[in-house]
Amino acid sequence: MHSVTQPCRKVTLQPVREFFEAQQQQVIGASLSGKVAKALQTETGIPSSTIASLAWRISNERMQLTDKHVLVIDEAGMVDVHNMAFLIREAKKAGSKVVLIGDPDQLKPIHKGEIFRGIASLTGYIELENIKRQQDAGDRQASFNLAKGHIDKALQHYNDKGAVFIDETQTGAIDHLINDWQRDITQETLKDSILLSFTRATVAELNDKARAVLKDKQLLDKDEFIYKGYEQKLTISAGERLLFRQNDATLGVRNGDIGTVKAVSKTQFKVQLDSGETRGIPRTYQAIDYGYALTVHKSQGMTAEHARVLIDSKYWDRNLSYVAMTRHKQSLKIYGDKINHPTLSSLETTLSRRTHKSNVMDWPVDFAVRHGFEPDKSIERLLNNTSQARGDESVSEIDIIKHLSPIIVKYELLLKKRQKQTGYFAEKTDKKILITIREITSNAKLMGKIKEKTPIFARSLDRKLHCSFKKDIELER
Numbered sequence: 001m002h003s004v005t006q007p008c009r010k011v012t013l014q015p016v017r018e019f020f021e022a023q024q025q026q027v028i029g030a031s032l033s034g035k036v037a038k039a040l041q042t043e044t045g046i047p048s049s050t051i052a053s054l055a056w057r058i059s060n061e062r063m064q065l066t067d068k069h070v071l072v073i074d075e076a077g078m079v080d081v082h083n084m085a086f087l088i089r090e091a092k093k094a095g096s097k098v099v100l101i102g103d104p105d106q107l108k109p110i111h112k113g114e115i116f117r118g119i120a121s122l123t124g125y126i127e128l129e130n131i132k133r134q135q136d137a138g139d140r141q142a143s144f145n146l147a148k149g150h151i152d153k154a155l156q157h158y159n160d161k162g163a164v165f166i167d168e169t170q171t172g173a174i175d176h177l178i179n180d181w182q183r184d185i186t187q188e189t190l191k192d193s194i195l196l197s198f199t200r201a202t203v204a205e206l207n208d209k210a211r212a213v214l215k216d217k218q219l220l221d222k223d224e225f226i227y228k229g230y231e232q233k234l235t236i237s238a239g240e241r242l243l244f245r246q247n248d249a250t251l252g253v254r255n256g257d258i259g260t261v262k263a264v265s266k267t268q269f270k271v272q273l274d275s276g277e278t279r280g281i282p283r284t285y286q287a288i289d290y291g292y293a294l295t296v297h298k299s300q301g302m303t304a305e306h307a308r309v310l311i312d313s314k315y316w317d318r319n320l321s322y323v324a325m326t327r328h329k330q331s332l333k334i335y336g337d338k339i340n341h342p343t344l345s346s347l348e349t350t351l352s353r354r355t356h357k358s359n360v361m362d363w364p365v366d367f368a369v370r371h372g373f374e375p376d377k378s379i380e381r382l383l384n385n386t387s388q389a390r391g392d393e394s395v396s397e398i399d400i401i402k403h404l405s406p407i408i409v410k411y412e413l414l415l416k417k418r419q420k421q422t423g424y425f426a427e428k429t430d431k432k433i434l435i436t437i438r439e440i441t442s443n444a445k446l447m448g449k450i451k452e453k454t455p456i457f458a459r460s461l462d463r464k465l466h467c468s469f470k471k472d473i474e475l476e477r
Contacts, residue, residue, distance in 0.1 A: 012101070012128065013040070013043075013044040013046065013072065013074075013101070014043075014044045014045065016070075016072065016099060017044055017045060017046050017072075020070045020097075024068065025068050025069065025070050025097075026068055026069050026070070027046050027047075027069075027070045027072060028046065028047055028048070028049075028054075028069060028070070028071055028072070029041060029044070029046040029047065029048030029049075029071075029072045029073075029074060030048060030049055030050065030051045030054045030071065030072070030073050030074070030087070031048065031050065031051065031073065031074040031075050032050065032051050032052075032075060032078050032079060032083070033050070033075065033078075033254075033255065033256055033300070033301065034050050034247045034254030034255040034256060034257075035254050035255060035256025035257055035301065036074055036075050036256075036300075036301045037049055037050050037074070037254070038254045038257070038275065039275075039301065040072070040074045042275060046072055048072075048074075050247065051073070051079065051083050051087065054087070055083065055086055055087070058090055064094070065090055065091060065093075065094035065096045066094050066095070066096065067094060067095030067096060068096075069091070069094065069096040069097070070096065070097045070098075070099060071087065071091055071096055071097070071098045071099070072099045072101065073087065073098065073099070073100050073101065073102075074101050074102070075101070075102055075300065075301060076100040076101055076102035076116045077102035077103050077104045077116045077117070078102070078300070079102075079115065079116060080115065081115045084115045084116070084119075085115075100116060100119065100120075102116050103147070104116050104117035104120065131143050131144060133303060133326065133328075133329055134326070134328065134329060135329055135330055136330075138157055138161070139157075139328070139332065141157070142154040142157040142158065142325070143325070143326045145157075146321065146322045146325055146326060147322065147326075149318060149352075151318055151321055151348060151351045151352040152348050152352065154321075154325060155334075155344070155347065155348050155351060158325075158332060158333075158334055159344060163331070163332060163333045163334060164333075164334045164336075164344070164347075165333070165334070165335050165336070166335075166336045166337065166338055166341065166344070166347070167335070167336070167337050167338070168337065168338050168339075169337050169338075169339060169442065170312060170337040170339065170340070170438070170442065172337065173310060173335045173336060173337045174202075174205060174206065174209065174310065174335075175209075176335055177195065177206070177308050177310055177333075177335045178206070178209045178210060178213060180308065180333065181193060181195060181210065181213075181308055182210075182213040182214075182217065185213075185214070185217070185219070186219070187219050187239055189305075190214075190219070190239075190241060190260070191241065191258075191260060191274055192304060192305035192306060193304060193305065193306040193307075193308070194293075194294060194299065194302070194304040194306070194307050194308075194327060195210065195292055195293035195294070195307075195308050195309075195310070196293065196294055196295070196296050196299055196307060196308070196309045196310070196324050196327065197293065197295065197296070197309070197310040197311075197312045198295065198296060198311075198312050198313055198315065198316055198320060199295070199312055199313065200231075200295060201431060201434055201435070202310060202312040203293045203294060203295050204231075204232075204431070206292065206293035206310065207289070207290035207291075207292050207293045208290075210290070210292035210293060211235075211240075211290060211292065214239070214292075215237075219239055220237040220238070220239045220240060221237040221238035221239055221264075222237070223237060223238070223264070224236065224237045225237075225264050225265065225266055225269075227269075227283055227286070227288065228283075228286045229286060229288050229289055230245045230246075230286065230287050230288060230289045231289065231427065232427075232428070234288065234289070234290065236261060236264050236269060237261065237264065238261050238262060238263055238264055239260065239261060240260070240261040240264075240290070241258065241259075241260055241261075241290065241291040241292050242258070242259060242260075242261060242271060242288050242289070242290065242291050243256075243257075243258050243288065243289045243290065243291035243294065243298070244256065244257040244258070244259075244287060244288060245287040245288065245289060246285075246287030248285060248287075251279055251280075251281060251282075251285060252277060252279050253273070253279060253281070253285075255287075256298060257273050257274070257275070258273070258274050258291040259271040259272055259273040259274060259279070259291075260272050260274075262278070266283070267282065267283055268280055268281055268282045268283060269281055269283075296309075296320045296323050296324045299323065299324070299327055300323055302327055303327060303328075303329060304327055304328055304329070305328065305329050305330045305331075306328060306329075306330055306331045306332075307324070307325075307327045307328035307331070307332050307333075308332075308333045308334075308335065309324045309325065309332065309333070309334050309335065310335045310336075311334065311335065311336040311340070311341065311347065311350065311351070312340075313340060314340050314341075314350050315350075316350050316351055316353065317351075317353040317354065318351065318352050318353060318354060321351040321352070339442045339444070397454050397456055397457040397460075398411070398412045398457070400453050400454050400457075401449070401450055401453045401454055401457060404446060404449050404450065404453070405440075405443075405446055407436065407439055407440055407443075407446075408440070410436055411433070411436045411437070411440065414429060414432055414433045414436060415433065417429055418430065418433065434464075434465075437461055437464055437465055438465065440461060441461055441462065441465055447461075
Protein backbone atom coordinates (compact mmCIF):
# COMPACT_ATOMS: atom_id res chain seq x y z
CA MET A 1 0.00 0.00 0.00
CA HIS A 2 1.26 3.45 -0.94
CA SER A 3 -0.22 6.02 1.46
CA VAL A 4 -0.29 9.70 0.55
CA THR A 5 -0.06 10.61 4.22
CA GLN A 6 0.06 8.47 7.35
CA PRO A 7 -3.30 6.66 7.31
CA CYS A 8 -5.21 5.49 10.35
CA ARG A 9 -3.71 2.05 10.98
CA LYS A 10 -6.94 0.81 12.56
CA VAL A 11 -8.93 1.71 9.45
CA THR A 12 -6.44 0.36 6.90
CA LEU A 13 -4.71 -2.58 8.59
CA GLN A 14 -7.22 -4.02 11.03
CA PRO A 15 -9.37 -5.26 8.09
CA VAL A 16 -6.18 -6.76 6.57
CA ARG A 17 -5.54 -8.69 9.80
CA GLU A 18 -9.17 -9.84 10.03
CA PHE A 19 -9.19 -10.98 6.39
CA PHE A 20 -6.05 -13.10 6.64
CA GLU A 21 -6.95 -14.51 10.04
CA ALA A 22 -10.26 -15.66 8.55
CA GLN A 23 -8.10 -17.62 6.06
CA GLN A 24 -6.34 -19.32 9.01
CA GLN A 25 -3.18 -17.31 8.48
CA GLN A 26 -1.05 -15.61 11.15
CA VAL A 27 -0.36 -11.88 10.71
CA ILE A 28 2.79 -10.39 12.25
CA GLY A 29 4.04 -6.81 12.01
CA ALA A 30 7.42 -5.12 11.89
CA SER A 31 8.91 -1.64 11.56
CA LEU A 32 12.34 -0.05 11.89
CA SER A 33 11.19 2.05 14.83
CA GLY A 34 10.09 0.56 18.14
CA LYS A 35 7.59 3.38 18.54
CA VAL A 36 5.93 2.60 15.21
CA ALA A 37 5.92 -1.14 15.94
CA LYS A 38 4.19 -0.45 19.25
CA ALA A 39 1.59 1.77 17.56
CA LEU A 40 1.01 -0.87 14.89
CA GLN A 41 0.27 -3.49 17.54
CA THR A 42 -1.85 -1.19 19.72
CA GLU A 43 -4.01 0.17 16.89
CA THR A 44 -4.52 -3.01 14.85
CA GLY A 45 -4.02 -5.95 17.18
CA ILE A 46 -1.19 -7.26 14.96
CA PRO A 47 1.66 -8.65 17.13
CA SER A 48 4.59 -6.43 16.12
CA SER A 49 8.29 -5.87 16.78
CA THR A 50 11.19 -3.95 15.33
CA ILE A 51 12.73 -5.27 12.13
CA ALA A 52 16.01 -5.76 14.00
CA SER A 53 14.30 -7.96 16.59
CA LEU A 54 12.42 -9.97 13.96
CA ALA A 55 15.56 -10.48 11.87
CA TRP A 56 17.53 -11.61 14.93
CA ARG A 57 14.86 -14.16 15.87
CA ILE A 58 14.73 -15.54 12.33
CA SER A 59 18.53 -15.65 11.98
CA ASN A 60 18.96 -17.40 15.35
CA GLU A 61 16.12 -19.86 14.71
CA ARG A 62 13.99 -18.41 17.50
CA MET A 63 11.21 -18.03 14.95
CA GLN A 64 10.36 -19.88 11.77
CA LEU A 65 8.30 -18.26 9.02
CA THR A 66 5.85 -20.57 7.26
CA ASP A 67 3.39 -20.38 4.38
CA LYS A 68 0.75 -19.46 6.99
CA HIS A 69 2.47 -16.18 7.90
CA VAL A 70 1.61 -12.72 6.58
CA LEU A 71 4.33 -10.16 7.31
CA VAL A 72 3.14 -6.51 7.49
CA ILE A 73 5.99 -3.98 7.30
CA ASP A 74 4.95 -0.48 8.36
CA GLU A 75 6.82 2.70 7.33
CA ALA A 76 8.40 0.62 4.57
CA GLY A 77 9.69 3.73 2.82
CA MET A 78 12.34 4.04 5.55
CA VAL A 79 13.59 0.45 5.23
CA ASP A 80 16.95 0.06 3.48
CA VAL A 81 17.98 -2.54 0.90
CA HIS A 82 19.74 -4.86 3.34
CA ASN A 83 16.84 -5.20 5.80
CA MET A 84 14.19 -5.37 3.09
CA ALA A 85 16.13 -7.98 1.10
CA PHE A 86 16.57 -10.16 4.17
CA LEU A 87 12.86 -10.15 5.09
CA ILE A 88 11.63 -10.71 1.54
CA ARG A 89 14.18 -13.48 0.98
CA GLU A 90 13.14 -15.29 4.18
CA ALA A 91 9.45 -14.82 3.38
CA LYS A 92 9.97 -16.19 -0.14
CA LYS A 93 11.79 -19.27 1.18
CA ALA A 94 8.95 -19.97 3.61
CA GLY A 95 6.12 -19.11 1.21
CA SER A 96 4.93 -16.25 3.44
CA LYS A 97 3.06 -13.21 2.17
CA VAL A 98 4.51 -9.69 2.59
CA VAL A 99 2.43 -6.50 2.84
CA LEU A 100 4.37 -3.22 2.62
CA ILE A 101 2.83 0.00 3.98
CA GLY A 102 4.58 3.31 3.41
CA ASP A 103 5.17 6.46 1.45
CA PRO A 104 8.30 6.80 -0.71
CA ASP A 105 8.04 10.60 -0.51
CA GLN A 106 8.47 10.76 3.26
CA LEU A 107 11.82 10.29 5.03
CA LYS A 108 14.41 8.15 3.27
CA PRO A 109 16.29 5.13 4.63
CA ILE A 110 19.32 6.03 6.72
CA HIS A 111 21.31 3.16 5.21
CA LYS A 112 21.84 2.56 1.53
CA GLY A 113 19.09 1.99 -0.97
CA GLU A 114 15.63 3.52 -1.38
CA ILE A 115 14.08 0.13 -2.20
CA PHE A 116 10.37 0.67 -1.40
CA ARG A 117 9.78 2.95 -4.39
CA GLY A 118 11.38 0.40 -6.71
CA ILE A 119 9.28 -2.47 -5.37
CA ALA A 120 6.09 -0.42 -5.71
CA SER A 121 6.85 0.50 -9.31
CA LEU A 122 7.67 -3.12 -10.16
CA THR A 123 4.73 -4.87 -8.48
CA GLY A 124 2.09 -2.15 -8.56
CA TYR A 125 0.35 -0.80 -5.47
CA ILE A 126 -2.87 0.36 -3.86
CA GLU A 127 -2.74 4.12 -3.24
CA LEU A 128 -4.61 5.61 -0.30
CA GLU A 129 -5.46 9.27 -0.92
CA ASN A 130 -8.21 9.96 1.60
CA ILE A 131 -6.53 12.20 4.18
CA LYS A 132 -8.06 11.99 7.67
CA ARG A 133 -5.52 13.57 10.03
CA GLN A 134 -6.02 17.30 9.36
CA GLN A 135 -9.40 18.65 10.45
CA ASP A 136 -9.37 21.72 8.21
CA ALA A 137 -10.25 21.03 4.55
CA GLY A 138 -7.61 23.51 3.34
CA ASP A 139 -4.97 21.80 5.47
CA ARG A 140 -5.97 18.42 4.03
CA GLN A 141 -5.50 19.80 0.52
CA ALA A 142 -2.14 21.23 1.57
CA SER A 143 -1.10 17.78 2.83
CA PHE A 144 -2.11 16.29 -0.49
CA ASN A 145 -0.04 18.94 -2.29
CA LEU A 146 2.95 18.15 -0.05
CA ALA A 147 2.59 14.46 -0.90
CA LYS A 148 2.61 15.28 -4.62
CA GLY A 149 5.63 17.56 -4.30
CA HIS A 150 3.73 20.85 -4.71
CA ILE A 151 5.47 22.50 -1.76
CA ASP A 152 4.78 25.97 -3.18
CA LYS A 153 1.01 25.49 -3.01
CA ALA A 154 1.14 24.11 0.52
CA LEU A 155 3.38 26.92 1.78
CA GLN A 156 1.18 29.53 0.12
CA HIS A 157 -1.87 28.04 1.85
CA TYR A 158 -0.29 28.38 5.29
CA ASN A 159 1.06 31.84 4.47
CA ASP A 160 -2.44 32.95 3.45
CA LYS A 161 -3.70 31.67 6.83
CA GLY A 162 -1.13 33.84 8.60
CA ALA A 163 0.74 30.76 9.84
CA VAL A 164 4.20 31.53 8.36
CA PHE A 165 6.52 33.84 10.31
CA ILE A 166 9.93 35.10 9.17
CA ASP A 167 12.01 36.85 11.85
CA GLU A 168 15.23 38.80 11.41
CA THR A 169 17.46 36.16 13.05
CA GLN A 170 17.21 32.52 14.03
CA THR A 171 17.33 33.51 17.70
CA GLY A 172 14.37 35.78 17.06
CA ALA A 173 12.52 32.96 15.30
CA ILE A 174 13.13 30.60 18.23
CA ASP A 175 11.93 33.19 20.76
CA HIS A 176 8.87 33.91 18.59
CA LEU A 177 8.02 30.21 18.40
CA ILE A 178 8.45 29.65 22.15
CA ASN A 179 6.39 32.73 23.00
CA ASP A 180 3.54 31.58 20.74
CA TRP A 181 3.73 28.05 22.13
CA GLN A 182 3.60 28.98 25.80
CA ARG A 183 0.66 31.34 25.44
CA ASP A 184 -2.01 28.66 25.67
CA ILE A 185 -0.05 25.84 27.30
CA THR A 186 -1.42 24.16 30.42
CA GLN A 187 -0.43 20.89 32.06
CA GLU A 188 -3.48 19.30 30.43
CA THR A 189 -2.70 20.55 26.90
CA LEU A 190 1.07 20.12 27.02
CA LYS A 191 1.11 16.75 25.26
CA ASP A 192 -1.19 18.04 22.50
CA SER A 193 1.47 20.38 21.12
CA ILE A 194 4.80 19.49 19.49
CA LEU A 195 7.78 21.58 18.39
CA LEU A 196 9.78 20.33 15.41
CA SER A 197 13.09 21.22 13.80
CA PHE A 198 15.81 19.61 11.70
CA THR A 199 19.03 19.52 13.74
CA ARG A 200 19.55 18.09 17.17
CA ALA A 201 21.36 21.25 18.30
CA THR A 202 18.29 23.38 17.50
CA VAL A 203 15.97 20.86 19.13
CA ALA A 204 18.10 20.93 22.29
CA GLU A 205 17.84 24.72 22.39
CA LEU A 206 14.06 24.58 21.90
CA ASN A 207 13.75 22.00 24.69
CA ASP A 208 15.80 24.09 27.12
CA LYS A 209 13.80 27.24 26.40
CA ALA A 210 10.48 25.41 26.56
CA ARG A 211 11.37 23.93 29.93
CA ALA A 212 12.45 27.33 31.28
CA VAL A 213 9.08 28.80 30.28
CA LEU A 214 7.17 25.95 31.95
CA LYS A 215 9.19 26.47 35.12
CA ASP A 216 8.37 30.20 35.09
CA LYS A 217 4.67 29.37 34.61
CA GLN A 218 4.93 26.93 37.57
CA LEU A 219 3.74 24.03 35.44
CA LEU A 220 6.60 21.88 36.72
CA ASP A 221 6.94 20.69 40.32
CA LYS A 222 9.42 22.62 42.46
CA ASP A 223 11.24 19.44 43.56
CA GLU A 224 13.97 18.71 41.02
CA PHE A 225 16.38 15.80 40.61
CA ILE A 226 19.45 15.51 38.39
CA TYR A 227 19.55 12.48 36.09
CA LYS A 228 22.15 11.51 33.53
CA GLY A 229 20.42 11.77 30.16
CA TYR A 230 21.13 10.59 26.63
CA GLU A 231 23.45 13.49 25.76
CA GLN A 232 23.55 15.65 28.86
CA LYS A 233 22.48 15.82 32.48
CA LEU A 234 18.75 16.51 32.85
CA THR A 235 16.92 18.29 35.63
CA ILE A 236 13.66 16.37 36.07
CA SER A 237 10.49 17.38 37.91
CA ALA A 238 6.97 16.04 38.07
CA GLY A 239 5.09 17.35 35.03
CA GLU A 240 8.13 16.95 32.77
CA ARG A 241 7.77 15.67 29.20
CA LEU A 242 10.43 13.07 28.41
CA LEU A 243 11.50 11.26 25.25
CA PHE A 244 12.87 7.70 25.46
CA ARG A 245 15.75 7.01 23.10
CA GLN A 246 16.33 3.27 23.55
CA ASN A 247 14.21 0.11 23.60
CA ASP A 248 14.01 -1.70 26.94
CA ALA A 249 11.65 -4.65 27.02
CA THR A 250 12.12 -5.13 30.77
CA LEU A 251 10.97 -1.58 31.53
CA GLY A 252 8.33 -1.65 28.79
CA VAL A 253 9.55 1.38 26.82
CA ARG A 254 10.41 1.78 23.14
CA ASN A 255 12.74 4.12 21.34
CA GLY A 256 10.58 7.14 20.49
CA ASP A 257 8.08 6.79 23.34
CA ILE A 258 7.08 10.08 24.97
CA GLY A 259 5.50 10.46 28.37
CA THR A 260 4.74 12.77 31.29
CA VAL A 261 6.56 12.38 34.62
CA LYS A 262 4.08 11.82 37.43
CA ALA A 263 6.53 11.43 40.32
CA VAL A 264 10.30 11.54 40.71
CA SER A 265 12.84 10.67 43.40
CA LYS A 266 16.61 10.22 43.65
CA THR A 267 16.42 6.63 42.45
CA GLN A 268 13.58 6.49 39.91
CA PHE A 269 10.73 8.33 38.29
CA LYS A 270 7.20 7.27 37.36
CA VAL A 271 6.06 8.22 33.88
CA GLN A 272 2.73 7.91 32.07
CA LEU A 273 3.39 7.20 28.42
CA ASP A 274 1.23 8.91 25.81
CA SER A 275 0.04 5.43 24.83
CA GLY A 276 -1.53 5.13 28.30
CA GLU A 277 0.78 2.83 30.24
CA THR A 278 2.50 3.87 33.47
CA ARG A 279 6.13 2.81 33.89
CA GLY A 280 8.69 3.00 36.69
CA ILE A 281 12.08 4.04 35.29
CA PRO A 282 15.23 3.62 37.42
CA ARG A 283 18.01 6.18 37.19
CA THR A 284 20.21 3.48 35.64
CA TYR A 285 18.21 3.95 32.41
CA GLN A 286 19.96 6.94 30.85
CA ALA A 287 18.55 7.07 27.29
CA ILE A 288 16.20 9.95 28.05
CA ASP A 289 15.85 13.51 26.80
CA TYR A 290 13.32 16.30 27.11
CA GLY A 291 10.29 15.72 24.89
CA TYR A 292 8.91 19.20 24.21
CA ALA A 293 10.72 19.48 20.88
CA LEU A 294 11.73 16.71 18.48
CA THR A 295 13.67 16.38 15.27
CA VAL A 296 11.50 15.82 12.21
CA HIS A 297 13.00 12.33 11.92
CA LYS A 298 11.81 11.46 15.44
CA SER A 299 8.31 12.69 14.60
CA GLN A 300 7.79 10.28 11.70
CA GLY A 301 4.52 8.44 12.38
CA MET A 302 3.38 10.88 15.09
CA THR A 303 0.19 12.90 15.34
CA ALA A 304 -0.34 16.01 17.49
CA GLU A 305 -3.18 18.48 17.82
CA HIS A 306 -0.85 21.42 17.19
CA ALA A 307 2.59 21.55 15.53
CA ARG A 308 5.10 24.39 15.34
CA VAL A 309 7.94 23.91 12.88
CA LEU A 310 11.23 25.84 12.92
CA ILE A 311 13.06 25.92 9.57
CA ASP A 312 16.53 26.18 11.08
CA SER A 313 18.81 25.81 8.05
CA LYS A 314 19.14 25.76 4.28
CA TYR A 315 19.56 21.99 4.34
CA TRP A 316 15.89 21.07 4.60
CA ASP A 317 14.36 19.18 1.70
CA ARG A 318 10.92 18.22 0.39
CA ASN A 319 10.87 14.96 2.39
CA LEU A 320 11.48 16.74 5.69
CA SER A 321 8.90 19.37 4.74
CA TYR A 322 6.31 16.71 3.93
CA VAL A 323 6.70 14.99 7.30
CA ALA A 324 7.00 18.14 9.42
CA MET A 325 4.01 19.88 7.84
CA THR A 326 1.62 16.91 8.16
CA ARG A 327 1.93 16.00 11.87
CA HIS A 328 -0.92 18.23 13.06
CA LYS A 329 -4.66 17.76 13.41
CA GLN A 330 -5.81 21.29 14.27
CA SER A 331 -3.05 23.79 13.54
CA LEU A 332 0.40 24.21 11.99
CA LYS A 333 2.69 27.23 12.30
CA ILE A 334 6.00 27.66 10.48
CA TYR A 335 8.89 29.84 11.66
CA GLY A 336 12.03 30.93 9.81
CA ASP A 337 14.64 33.69 9.73
CA LYS A 338 15.72 36.23 7.11
CA ILE A 339 19.38 35.23 7.34
CA ASN A 340 18.65 31.78 5.90
CA HIS A 341 15.49 32.77 4.02
CA PRO A 342 15.12 36.48 3.30
CA THR A 343 11.93 35.96 1.26
CA LEU A 344 9.03 33.54 1.10
CA SER A 345 10.36 32.45 -2.29
CA SER A 346 13.73 31.44 -0.81
CA LEU A 347 11.95 29.52 1.95
CA GLU A 348 9.93 27.71 -0.70
CA THR A 349 13.16 26.82 -2.54
CA THR A 350 14.65 25.24 0.60
CA LEU A 351 11.50 23.32 1.50
CA SER A 352 11.22 22.02 -2.08
CA ARG A 353 14.86 20.87 -2.35
CA ARG A 354 15.24 17.37 -3.73
CA THR A 355 17.70 14.83 -2.35
CA HIS A 356 18.29 11.28 -3.52
CA LYS A 357 19.35 8.27 -1.47
CA SER A 358 18.85 5.76 -4.25
CA ASN A 359 22.23 6.21 -5.91
CA VAL A 360 24.48 3.55 -4.36
CA MET A 361 27.55 5.46 -5.61
CA ASP A 362 26.68 8.27 -3.18
CA TRP A 363 26.33 5.94 -0.25
CA PRO A 364 29.99 5.29 0.77
CA VAL A 365 30.56 9.00 1.42
CA ASP A 366 27.30 9.24 3.40
CA PHE A 367 28.33 6.15 5.37
CA ALA A 368 31.76 7.61 6.16
CA VAL A 369 30.27 10.89 7.38
CA ARG A 370 27.77 9.05 9.60
CA HIS A 371 30.62 7.13 11.23
CA GLY A 372 32.83 10.07 12.06
CA PHE A 373 34.73 10.94 8.88
CA GLU A 374 34.84 14.70 8.53
CA PRO A 375 35.72 15.72 4.98
CA ASP A 376 36.10 19.34 6.04
CA LYS A 377 38.93 18.42 8.43
CA SER A 378 40.72 16.38 5.79
CA ILE A 379 40.48 19.27 3.32
CA GLU A 380 41.58 21.73 5.98
CA ARG A 381 44.64 19.63 6.80
CA LEU A 382 45.51 19.48 3.11
CA LEU A 383 45.17 23.26 2.78
CA ASN A 384 47.23 23.85 5.91
CA ASN A 385 49.96 21.52 4.68
CA THR A 386 49.98 23.37 1.36
CA SER A 387 50.21 26.65 3.22
CA GLN A 388 53.12 25.38 5.29
CA ALA A 389 54.90 24.22 2.14
CA ARG A 390 54.78 27.85 0.99
CA GLY A 391 56.41 28.93 4.26
CA ASP A 392 53.26 30.44 5.84
CA GLU A 393 53.27 28.24 8.92
CA SER A 394 54.12 31.12 11.28
CA VAL A 395 50.70 32.74 10.94
CA SER A 396 47.50 30.80 11.71
CA GLU A 397 44.25 31.56 9.93
CA ILE A 398 42.59 32.70 13.17
CA ASP A 399 45.44 35.10 13.97
CA ILE A 400 44.75 36.88 10.70
CA ILE A 401 41.11 37.67 11.57
CA LYS A 402 40.57 37.51 15.32
CA HIS A 403 40.82 41.31 15.59
CA LEU A 404 37.61 41.56 13.52
CA SER A 405 35.25 40.49 16.32
CA PRO A 406 35.29 39.16 19.91
CA ILE A 407 33.33 36.13 18.68
CA ILE A 408 36.42 34.99 16.74
CA VAL A 409 38.48 35.18 19.93
CA LYS A 410 35.78 33.19 21.71
CA TYR A 411 35.92 30.56 18.97
CA GLU A 412 39.72 30.29 19.30
CA LEU A 413 39.49 29.84 23.09
CA LEU A 414 36.86 27.12 22.71
CA LEU A 415 39.06 25.24 20.23
CA LYS A 416 42.01 25.38 22.65
CA LYS A 417 39.77 24.25 25.51
CA ARG A 418 38.42 21.36 23.45
CA GLN A 419 41.93 19.99 22.78
CA LYS A 420 42.34 19.22 26.50
CA GLN A 421 38.96 17.53 27.01
CA THR A 422 37.38 14.12 26.56
CA GLY A 423 34.01 12.49 27.19
CA TYR A 424 31.04 14.50 28.44
CA PHE A 425 32.96 17.80 28.78
CA ALA A 426 34.31 17.46 25.23
CA GLU A 427 30.78 16.92 23.89
CA LYS A 428 29.55 19.95 25.82
CA THR A 429 32.31 22.12 24.34
CA ASP A 430 31.63 20.74 20.86
CA LYS A 431 28.08 22.06 21.15
CA LYS A 432 29.37 25.48 22.20
CA ILE A 433 31.76 25.49 19.24
CA LEU A 434 28.90 24.72 16.86
CA ILE A 435 26.76 27.48 18.36
CA THR A 436 29.66 29.90 17.95
CA ILE A 437 30.15 28.85 14.32
CA ARG A 438 26.48 29.57 13.72
CA GLU A 439 26.82 33.01 15.29
CA ILE A 440 29.79 33.77 13.04
CA THR A 441 28.25 32.45 9.81
CA SER A 442 24.90 34.15 10.46
CA ASN A 443 26.63 37.55 10.57
CA ALA A 444 26.76 38.41 6.86
CA LYS A 445 28.94 41.48 7.39
CA LEU A 446 31.51 39.59 9.48
CA MET A 447 31.58 36.66 7.05
CA GLY A 448 32.22 39.08 4.21
CA LYS A 449 35.30 40.40 6.00
CA ILE A 450 36.48 36.87 6.84
CA LYS A 451 36.18 35.76 3.22
CA GLU A 452 38.15 38.79 2.15
CA LYS A 453 40.96 38.17 4.67
CA THR A 454 41.12 34.35 4.60
CA PRO A 455 38.83 32.38 2.29
CA ILE A 456 40.29 29.14 3.72
CA PHE A 457 38.90 29.87 7.18
CA ALA A 458 35.51 30.91 5.75
CA ARG A 459 35.24 27.67 3.78
CA SER A 460 36.24 25.71 6.88
CA LEU A 461 33.39 27.24 8.89
CA ASP A 462 30.86 26.49 6.14
CA ARG A 463 32.04 22.89 5.88
CA LYS A 464 31.88 22.35 9.64
CA LEU A 465 28.33 23.67 9.69
CA HIS A 466 27.28 21.51 6.74
CA CYS A 467 28.91 18.41 8.25
CA SER A 468 27.04 18.94 11.53
CA PHE A 469 23.70 19.02 9.66
CA LYS A 470 24.47 15.71 7.91
CA LYS A 471 25.44 14.03 11.17
CA ASP A 472 22.26 15.19 12.88
CA ILE A 473 20.14 13.32 10.36
CA GLU A 474 21.87 9.99 10.87
CA LEU A 475 21.70 10.02 14.67
CA GLU A 476 17.92 10.09 14.73
CA ARG A 477 15.49 7.20 14.95
